[in-house]
Amino acid sequence: MSLFDFSEMPVNATEQHHHSIGYVQSVDNGKVFIQIDSGEKLQLLRIGSLMAIPAGTGRFIITIVSRIWRHRPKETEQKSESEDSLEDIYTPIPENNGSLLTLLGSVRDRPEGPQFSRSMDDLPGIDEEVFLLADNNLNNFMNVVSSTSKAAQDTPLHLGQFSLDLRAPAFLDGNKLFQRHSAILGSTGSGKSWMVARVLEQASKLPDSNIVLFDLHGEYRNLPYARQYRIAGPSDLASPGPDVLFLPYWLLSFEEMQALFVERSEFTALNQIMAIYNSVTNCKRKQLETDGKREILAQFTIDSPVPFRLNDVIDQLKELNEQMVPGATQGKTKQGDYFGKFSRLLVRLGGKTTDRRYGFMYQAPNNWFEYEALHVLAQQLLGHGLDSYKSTTGIKVIDLSEVPTDVLPVVIGTLARLIYILQFWTPSDKRHPILIACDEAHLYLPKVHETNPLELAAVESIERIAKEGRKYGVGLMVISQRPSDVSDTILSQCNNIISLRLTNPIDQQTVRKLLPESLGDLLQMLPLMDVGEAVVIGDAVLLPTRIKVEPPAAKPTSSTIDFWDRWAKAEAKDLGFYAAISENLRRQERLDCPLPTDPTSPD
Numbered sequence: 001m002s003l004f005d006f007s008e009m010p011v012n013a014t015e016q017h018h019h020s021i022g023y024v025q026s027v028d029n030g031k032v033f034i035q036i037d038s039g040e041k042l043q044l045l046r047i048g049s050l051m052a053i054p055a056g057t058g059r060f061i062i063t064i065v066s067r068i069w070r071h072r073p074k075e076t077e078q079k080s081e082s083e084d085s086l087e088d089i090y091t092p093i094p095e096n097n098g099s100l101l102t103l104l105g106s107v108r109d110r111p112e113g114p115q116f117s118r119s120m121d122d123l124p125g126i127d128e129e130v131f132l133l134a135d136n137n138l139n140n141f142m143n144v145v146s147s148t149s150k151a152a153q154d155t156p157l158h159l160g161q162f163s164l165d166l167r168a169p170a171f172l173d174g175n176k177l178f179q180r181h182s183a184i185l186g187s188t189g190s191g192k193s194w195m196v197a198r199v200l201e202q203a204s205k206l207p208d209s210n211i212v213l214f215d216l217h218g219e220y221r222n223l224p225y226a227r228q229y230r231i232a233g234p235s236d237l238a239s240p241g242p243d244v245l246f247l248p249y250w251l252l253s254f255e256e257m258q259a260l261f262v263e264r265s266e267f268t269a270l271n272q273i274m275a276i277y278n279s280v281t282n283c284k285r286k287q288l289e290t291d292g293k294r295e296i297l298a299q300f301t302i303d304s305p306v307p308f309r310l311n312d313v314i315d316q317l318k319e320l321n322e323q324m325v326p327g328a329t330q331g332k333t334k335q336g337d338y339f340g341k342f343s344r345l346l347v348r349l350g351g352k353t354t355d356r357r358y359g360f361m362y363q364a365p366n367n368w369f370e371y372e373a374l375h376v377l378a379q380q381l382l383g384h385g386l387d388s389y390k391s392t393t394g395i396k397v398i399d400l401s402e403v404p405t406d407v408l409p410v411v412i413g414t415l416a417r418l419i420y421i422l423q424f425w426t427p428s429d430k431r432h433p434i435l436i437a438c439d440e441a442h443l444y445l446p447k448v449h450e451t452n453p454l455e456l457a458a459v460e461s462i463e464r465i466a467k468e469g470r471k472y473g474v475g476l477m478v479i480s481q482r483p484s485d486v487s488d489t490i491l492s493q494c495n496n497i498i499s500l501r502l503t504n505p506i507d508q509q510t511v512r513k514l515l516p517e518s519l520g521d522l523l524q525m526l527p528l529m530d531v532g533e534a535v536v537i538g539d540a541v542l543l544p545t546r547i548k549v550e551p552p553a554a555k556p557t558s559s560t561i562d563f564w565d566r567w568a569k570a571e572a573k574d575l576g577f578y579a580a581i582s583e584n585l586r587r588q589e590r591l592d593c594p595l596p597t598d599p600t601s602p603d
Contacts (some may be wrong), residue, residue: 057073058109065103177540186500191532230399283308413458466493496538
């Protein structure tokens with residue numbers, strides 16, 4: 001039994017080949033131009049419609065409509081052949097109608113049933129008939145696509161339904177989506193957060209998933225299936241809870257320390273870098289000697305994550321800054337080579353160590369300076385399956401909303417780098433794959449020529465993961481509303497693009513550059529899509545097409561506030577409410593505020 005039945009197309013039944021839309025006129029690499037003679041047939045086509053071209057017994061080439069045109073020439077006047085005729089006869093010239101189709105793949109009949117593949121044994125021939133997939137034919141084909149995708153994995157990733165046929169579920173290949181990196185792009189309000197939550201929700205159903213999401217605005221803090229962490233804020237320094245993460249400075253690479261501590265525009269910057277290098281190396285060496293880690297002592301480097309106290313480094317820098325050395329005259333002293341050259345550096349370090357905004361880095365509790373602190377952090381970042389408390393740890397959301405924006409790139413870059421290097425040093429047969437999801441990536445992964453030293457460290461860490469992470473089981477998901485602001489190197493490594501509505505022409509052009517030229521026309525619909533609708537193109541999907549995302553059961557707290565509707569409701573808030581939010585600002589902590597007081601109440 002054939003997959004398609006083209007015997008009952010809703011066009012003029014008096015034509016000889018009434019079941020065909022048109023004929024192949026010319027073929028280019030990835031493109032097919034077809035001739036459509038009938039105006040009624042032309043009206044059946046829509047941008048994004050699927051077309052089938054027979055390619056042998058039980059085999060069809062599948063295409064998508066990218067462009068439609070109608071050239072209706074003017075009617076020409078001809079004289080009647082009869083000299084006695086008093087009326088002119090008008091002979092119409094046939095219309096020059098056509099369509100541009102993009103090749104998508106082919107369907108083959110197999111013993112186990114029809115299967116769709118993105119490969120093609122041959123291109124369409126000239127004058128081959130072309131058929132529109134509609135009604136039952138469309139439904140049959142979309143079911144083949146769904147079943148083929150579903151059969152590729154025991155537990156496929158279900159995002160929603162195909163927009164062409166909402167009866168057919170849209171499945172993605174989770175292996176190819178995560179191991180070959182992906183990007184979820186869309187303007188604000190397009191449903192991007194719902195898409196992310198949908199992916200996380202589907203992954204949480206797997207018994208041993210492993211995802212770390214960098215949450216910049218606290219949108220995903222209410223996901224019930226995720227282990228929630230947050231970077232310590234000023235209110236956490238005295239008594240941090242088990243969900244609070246610190247990122248002490250000893251975890252930084254030396255390059256990241258330079259970005260934080262040294263102002264490169266200063267005349268003594270090179271001296272500062274050298275002095276910090278020597279001081280940090282000495283402090284790490286002393287700590288290893290104190291802990292009795294002689295096997296580490298013989299192999300450690302400046303970048304080895306060994307705990308040390310920054311105050312010890314500051315003391316050594318102060319000594320150099322005030323050092324007096326013997327002079328040429330006996331009994332006389334003179335200023336040392338570094339006398340007074342570290343004054344600004346010391347002031348800068350002193351300010352950072354006492355600023356409670358940076359407490360997560362400079363004022364971590366004592367247990368974060370123990371040798372085993374890295375072991376605990378590694379479990380928190382890489383943990384999966386069930387922990388010792390019999391709770392799931394696979395989906396981990398790290399709330400970064402309280403991190404100052406000036407050090408946000410360093411924080412994210414350090415976390416990503418730690419995940420990568422821990423995976424790198426894990427024996428290959430013990431590696432458990434992990435996905436790093438970077439929300440609002442445009443804020444900390446900008447184009448290289450626009451970066452400052454702080455941002456550059458984060459960009460280089462994520463770029464390394466984008467280029468090499470697949471080899472060590474580290475996947476990357478870039479989430480952004482401004483893809484034109486994100487590093488080109490990172491985006492170019494994303495072999496799967498999930499693009500929701502994009503209204504900015506520059507962003508649209510950026511996404512178009514990421515795709516093969518033959519698929520560029522599919523993105524013309526980006527500004528016209530509905531909220532929650534996405535174009536999915538890449539290795540993870542068999543059919544590049546639009547899908548309607550199914551809303552997640554647990555929704556992120558990113559819903560757009562309805563200004564006009566809220567303004568239309570009378571709400572009264574007394575001084576207690578505003579006093580509470582003012583104190584939240586002072587405490588740097590979001591606590592519950594008192595309910596509004598009804599001014600008409602007798603109380």
